[in-house]
Amino acid sequence: MRNAPTETGPFWPRDLDWHPKALTPGYKTSVLRSPQKALLSLPNTLGEINGPLFGHNMIGEFDNDLLINFARPGETAIGERIIVHGYILDEHAKPVSNTLLEVWQPNAGGRYRHVKDGYAAAIDPNFGGFGRTLTDDDGYFAFRTIKPGPYPWPNNQNDWRPSHIHFSVFGPGFAQRLISQLYFEGDPHIALCPIVNTIKDPQAIDQLTAKLDMDNTIPMDARAYRFDIVLRGRRSTLFENRMEGN
Amino acid sequence: MRRFTDRLKETPSQTAGPYVHIGTTPGFIGIGGVYPADHGAVMVNESARGERITITGSIFDGAGAPLRDALLEIWQADANGLFNSRSERRGTADPGFSGWGRQPVDLETGIYRFETIKPGRVPYPDGRLQAPHVMFWIVARGINIGLHTRMYFGDEEAANAEDPVLARIEHKMRLPTLVAAADVSTYTFDIHLQGEKETVFFDI
Ligand SMILES: [Fe+3]
Numbered sequence: 026m027r028n029a030p031t032e033t034g035p036f037w038p039r040d041l042d043w044h045p046k047a048l049t050p051g052y053k054t055s056v057l058r059s060p061q062k063a064l065l066s067l068p069n070t071l072g073e074i075n076g077p078l079f080g081h082n083m084i085g086e087f088d089n090d091l092l093i094n095f096a097r098p099g100e101t102a103i104g105e106r107i108i109v110h111g112y113i114l115d116e117h118a119k120p121v122s123n124t125l126l127e128v129w130q131p132n133a134g135g136r137y138r139h140v141k142d143g144y145a146a147a148i149d150p151n152f153g154g155f156g157r158t159l160t161d162d163d164g165y166f167a168f169r170t171i172k173p174g175p176y177p178w179p180n181n182q183n184d185w186r187p188s189h190i191h192f193s194v195f196g197p198g199f200a201q202r203l204i205s206q207l208y209f210e211g212d213p214h215i216a217l218c219p220i221v222n223t224i225k226d227p228q229a230i231d232q233l234t235a236k237l238d239m240d241n242t243i244p245m246d247a248r249a250y251r252f253d254i255v256l257r258g259r260r261s262t263l264f265e266n267r268m269e270g271n
Numbered sequence: 272m273r274r275f276t277d278r279l280k281e282t283p284s285q286t287a288g289p290y291v292h293i294g295t296t297p298g299f300i301g302i303g304g305v306y307p308a309d310h311g312a313v314m315v316n317e318s319a320r321g322e323r324i325t326i327t328g329s330i331f332d333g334a335g336a337p338l339r340d341a342l343l344e345i346w347q348a349d350a351n352g353l354f355n356s357r358s359e360r361r362g363t364a365d366p367g368f369s370g371w372g373r374q375p376v377d378l379e380t381g382i383y384r385f386e387t388i389k390p391g392r393v394p395y396p397d398g399r400l401q402a403p404h405v406m407f408w409i410v411a412r413g414i415n416i417g418l419h420t421r422m423y424f425g426d427e428e429a430a431n432a433e434d435p436v437l438a439r440i441e442h443k444m445r446l447p448t449l450v451a452a453a454d455v456s457t458y459t460f461d462i463h464l465q466g467e468k469e470t471v472f473f474d475i
Contacts, residue, residue, distance in 0.1 A: 032358040035396075037278070039474065044284045045415035052286075054413030057333035061465050064474035067436060071393050072406050073475045075356035077346060077371030083310070094305050116278040129294025139290045140300055140378070141340070153305055155294040191287065191294060197357055199346045200475045202417060204410050206285040220286060223415050229283045255279045 034259035035069035036200050037116060045223035052219045053180055073200040079125050081159055088157050091128075091170035095153030102152035104133025104171025106247035109207070109235060112164045113194060116258030120164025126254075127193040128168060129155040135176030135186075144176055169247065175214055187214035187221065196256040207252055208234045284417065287410035289340045296342070296375050311344065311373030314387050319367035321350025321388035325457045326422065329381045330409060333465030337381030341411035344373045345385055345422075347404070352391030389424070395435040402430035402437070409462065419473045422460045426453040445471050 047059035067073075087094045092101045109128075113121040131137045131154060134146030138154050152171065160166045173188050190207040208215050208230075215221050215234065224230050232255075241249035292300045296309040315323065326345070329337040348354050353364040355371075364370065368388055376383045392400040402423055409418045423431050431437055431450065440446055448470045451458035462470045 033360060036475075039281065041474070043280055047415055049415060052413070052415070055286075055415060056413075057336075058338070058411065058413035058464050059415075060418065060469060060472050061333075062469055062471075064472050065439065066474045067439070068396055069475060070395055070401065070436075071354060071359075072346060072348065075354040075358050077369065078355060078357050079310075085306070088305070095302075114279065116281060118279055127294045129290065131290075137290045137293060138302060139293055141289060153293075153297070153302055155297055155302075155305070157294075157306075191285075191291070193287075193294060194282075199406060199408070200419075202344070202408050203282060203284060204287045204291075204417060205282055206288075223285070224283050229280065232280065232282055233285070255282045257281055258278060 032197055032259075033074060034261065035074060036198060036257045036259055038066075039257065043226060043229050045225075049219075049223040052223050055223070069198075069200060074198050076195060076197050076199045076201065079159070079195070081123075084157065084159055089166075089168040091130075091152070091154065091156045091168065094156060096151035100151050102132065102171045103149050104152075104174075106169070107172050108167060108169050108241065108243070108247050108249040109190065109252055110165070110167035110238075110241065110249060111251050111253040113160050113166060113196075113254045113256065114164055115196070115256050119258070120160070120162070121196055121256055122160055122162045122164055124160050124164075124197065125157060125195045126160065126166050127155070127157040128170075128190050130170065130173040130190045131176055133171050133174050135174030146174065146176070172209065175212075180219055184219060185214055185217070187212040187218050192254070194254055194256060198257075198259075201256045203256060206233060209250065210234050210236050284415060286412060286415055287342060287417075289412040291340070291342045291410060292375055295373060299375050309373070311369075311371055314369045314372040314385070316367045319349075319388055320365050321368070321391075323456060324387060324389050326385040326387060326405065326451065326460055327382060327457065328451075328460040328462065329383070330376060330411070330462040331464065331466075335466070338376060338411050339378055339381045341376045341381075341383075341409060341414075342373065343376070343383050344371065344408045345387070346371050346406045346408070347387065348390040348393050350388055350391050352393045392430065397435070399433070399435050400430075402427050402434035404434075404436075407462070418464075419475050420462065420470050421449055421473070422458070423450045424453060424458060425450050440471060445469075
């Protein structure tokens with residue numbers, strides 16, 4: 026029934042109530058960095074429907090293994106060894122294959138390898154804190170890392186970020202571009218965090234919370250966390266108005 | 272036929288935070304040895320067709336200060352108006368041009384810079400031609416969901432005047448926020464997050 030190639034249809038509009046608003050005064054930096062005027066709604070044009078093309082040849086063998094991708098030969102990063110894995114799907118539960126997922130995080134002590142991070146926790150010489158992978162044909166991805174530590178940040182006088190992994194996903198259309206953060210089931214800092222709480226719906230926060238996955242834990246080696254990512258889906262173009270002759 | 276009444280919810284956005292470079296442009300902050308190069312740093316190779324241009328500018332907050340921790344991505348058509356994309360069905364895009372670029376703003380000055388080519392015109396869904404433009408996506412600390420905007424070219428007055436997207440902007444005094452000033456092959460495109468000159472951002 027579906028004659029239209031699904032990769033060329035326009036996307037469903039974003040549910041902007043599910044996402045955080047631009048202005049969220051509990052997260053103070055948003056006050057001066059949030060557009061004040063309404064976003065202008067545009068129909069998707071070819072540019073939003075299309076997106077950049079990345080090949081498997083850009084991915085190195087250990088790019089998704091943060092335990093060793095920065096470590097000296099024979100050594101590994103310090104911390105709780107974990108595997109984070111799941112599927113990237115669209116809103117119709119269709120796998121998003123061959124799409125780039127990039128991750129970054131602080132080390133087990135909550136310190137980032139970044140010139141601007143001055144937190145007292147020590148740098149781990151064997152941990153870079155970033156990795157990337159492409160999903161396979163089923164939309165599946167996995168990476169191995171250490172569980173990041175919580176860290177303090179200047180907002181209110183005593184705000185601490187929950188353990189989190191930042192991630193960036195592409196999808197085949199530029200309109201699907203997404204950056205967000207993964208949290209860990211059971212972390213009491215999730216409920217306290219002004220950045221988490223820019224999201225109003227508890228179910229949306231739950232969607233960012235990776236679940237302990239004992240079935241895929243590797244005994245005596247690494248625990249697994251399951252995390253699925255959903256990107257915008259395309260509308261059916263079957264009965265849309267088309268120009269004559271198209 | 273599939274029915275779409277039970278759609279999954281899109282994963283909600285969170286800020287990219289101040290350390291976005293670690294995951295996206297590690298070379299820029301001096302972390303070598305993992306990736307051969309920063310992804311998206313180079314858009315054009317020697318064989319690329321079209322006019323070489325530079326796009327540069329800053330992103331200003333509501334107090335007029337430049338952001339020094341932002342990351343920008345651009346996406347555009349090649350010189351013939353084709354996208355280097357898996358879903359481009361109108362022809363084959365220029366293999367010498369990726370169409371996608373990623374650059375952080377300078378950590379001290381807040382200035383960004385892309386070396387790219389001037390894009391061709393791309394049809395709007397109704398078949399009219401859009402003016403040449405570059406799509407922008409901006410993330411940073413304090414930005415809860417990435418901001419989409421477009422840059423048009425100051426030396427394309429005729430095409431801009433008939434562009435179907437620019438025509439949708441009701442408040443005409445906001446049009447200049449999307450048009451880059453041209454100086455030979457350098458285009459200056461400043462982005463204002465708030466204030467009188469607030470850039471038009473899109474829900475696409
Ligand atoms: Fe962080």
